[in-house]
Amino acid sequence: MANADGAILLSPVMDGISFMIGGYVYKYLFFLTASAIPATAFAQSPSEQALAEIVERQDAEASDAPILATAAAVPPRAPSVITVTANGLGTDLRNTGQSVTVIDRAEIEAVQGADPARALNRVPGLSLSRSGGVGRVTSVNLRGASSDQLLVLIDGVRVADQASPAGGFDFGNLLLGTAGKIDVLRGSNSTIWGSEAVGGVIDVSTRTERGMSGSVEFGARDTLFASAAAGAGNDAVFFGLTGSWYETDGFSAAASGTEADGAQQFALGTTAFVNLTPSLELFAHGNFAEGEVEIDGFPAPTFVLADTEDTQKTTRYWGDVGLAYYGNDLTLRAAYSRSDTERVNRNGAGNETFASDGASQRLSLRGEYRVLGGLSLAFGGDHEWTEFETSFDTAAETEISGAYAQLGWVMGRLAAHAGGRVDDHEQFGTHVSFGGDVSYGFGRDWRVRASVGEGFKAPTLYQLLSFYGNTALEPEESTSYDLGIEKGQRGAGLHLALTGFRRDSDNLIGFGFTAGRPFGVYLNTARARAQGIEAEAGFDLARGLRIAGIYSYVDAEDRSSGLELARRPDHFGTIYADWASDFGLGLGADLRIVGPSWDNAANTNRLDGYELLDLRASFGIGDNLELFGRVENVFDTDYQTVVGYGTAGRSVFGGIRATM
Secondary structure, eight states: OBOTTSOBTTHHHHHHHHHHIIIIIHHHGGGOOOOOOOOOOOOOOHHHHHHHHHHHHHHHHHHTSOSSSOGGGSOOOOOOOEESTTTSSOEEGGGOOSEEEEEEHHHHHHHOSSOTHHHHTTSTTEEEEESSSTTSOEEEEETTBOGGGEEEEETTEEOOOTTSSSOOOOGGGOOGGGEEEEEEEESOOHHHHOTTTTSEEEEEEEOOOSEEEEEEEEEGGGEEEEEEEEEEEOSSEEEEEEEEEEEEEEEOSBTTOOSOEEEEEEEEEEEEEEESSSSEEEEEEEEEEEEEEEEEEOOTTTTSSEEEEEEEEEEEEEEEEEEEEEOSSEEEEEEEEEEEEEEEEEOTTSOEEEEEEEEEEEEEEEEEEEEETTEEEEEEEEEEEEEEEETTEEEEEEEEEEEEEEEEEEETTEEEEEEEEEEEETTTEEEEEEEEEEEEEETTTEEEEEEEEEEEEOOOHHHHHSTTOOTTOOOEEEEEEEEEEEESOTTSSEEEEEEEEEEEEEEEEEEEEETTEEEEEEEEEEEEEEEEEEEEEEEEEETTEEEEEEEEEEEEEETTTOOBOTTOOSEEEEEEEEEEOTTSEEEEEEEEEEOOEESSTTSOSEEOOEEEEEEEEEEEETTTEEEEEEEESTTOOOOOSSTTBOOOOSEEEEEEEEEO
16 A cells, blocks of 8 residues: 555554564563453344344355356355444455454453453554543544544444534443443444544444353452343343443542542443344343543642542433344344433532533434345435533534445455445535445455545534534545455454555544634644554464464554644554463463554654553353453553553452353
């Protein structure tokens, strides 16, 4: 893939190899003995079973008419890995040219703990920054795109905070206790998803398992994390309940502070499916989460970050209800969903200093019609109402409607898709998006893939209608491209992948001043470009022993100023290894390496690079009980991901997991 000057992106690859090897890996190599923790058997919901059966049937039908290869030349395929992020309904990862990573519940349990960063650090192109400890404001950058440029879904429901200025999702409000699977699509995809899918899509699915399971762990800073799940049903009906509790005394959010800042969070989720007929399903999801964190502020008279006794309480509700139809040639899914985020900040005296409430409601229909053989038509439409209110802004609302269509063709080992979307927004009017992808398999489980996609993000209610709002704002826009080659699937005995990408963004919304708005106003002023390379590798070295890793080079630049985008390291990666014995013992290690970056848009405050080593262990007792523990930040590295905010030192945790 070429850079802006047409030069091949070869030098960054060599720099990255040097970055990952020189000085860092050798330092920790002997620690990378690792583990595979035995996985709990997780049940598929009726809808997941139906989707899997449809995908397998489509693969079989498409394979009956191979293209560019004879039927005898096509080796047997491994079991399908289904993702919803590529087409909105569900497709085999090998039948899309888009870059997607899927992390299942077994891997979530293997990394241990509540912190989503422990799992997300295994996704290529993804880096995080956090203002203190677990539970505090956490931002995800995906291929250089910030959290507010990512579409975040939980059980298919959009969960962005409609009252926040940029309208993003705070990943500090996501803990891993109730998560069953995490899908991450890297690249613009507004053709399928509409607004917000500028940098990618992250979809978190709630656990659905029959029987009961639970875990509890305790460790550093009096941290307690407990989670449980229960489910009952059969192929026709299922009801599941999940819950988690997290609390910690914490450490000072301000790196210069001495007062510990605690946090606590409770989450509860329900999932229900009922097959009304063999082809028609009624489904519903309901979720509640409430958390409170102690935060540090900028007190007078110096107005610099320091210890304060302020708190922030966040309460979230979200869920959906709908019908799904799974026929031989037609799949339909219709739903109503709602998401609500309420925040209240208080000072040390308990007085409210700020409050906000943002909500969205959405009606949606998605479908796929299998026209003939491997030819299909995906289609859908939606209408969304959003509203917000804060302590300083009166209630306001807006709405947007959209419709899309996408042709797909799967024939033998070739899969291709192309489509378009039209959206109509109450404020800025009509927007059109296009996208396409292609994937071709060859040899023994090799494939090449490519995609191009357009993304857009509607201005938030705060940017449009607050005191600083501007009703003339246009949507932010992006076009992304990627090209990759891959062998095997993630988690296979041998997995290799190399992807080059580029995304150009225009009309980015920033804060500025005009003659008529002396206190400031939101304007479409900025442009950005992010380009780079992602590499993945995984090997089964011996019986029970696996080593894997990712490396990302991301060159993210503000094209208006020529400076680097803040908190986007050029180089970062993770190496992890797992070993499982025949007698129940598992050992594991994770090494995260992050290069330096700038903390601010002016590129004046530097964040140093760092390396973090975590060690894990587990021991199974019979079929239903497991002891586990880990040491995070083994070498007590002092580092920051946001200038002025502290991070955890060496930390030890241990716990027990049981299934029934």
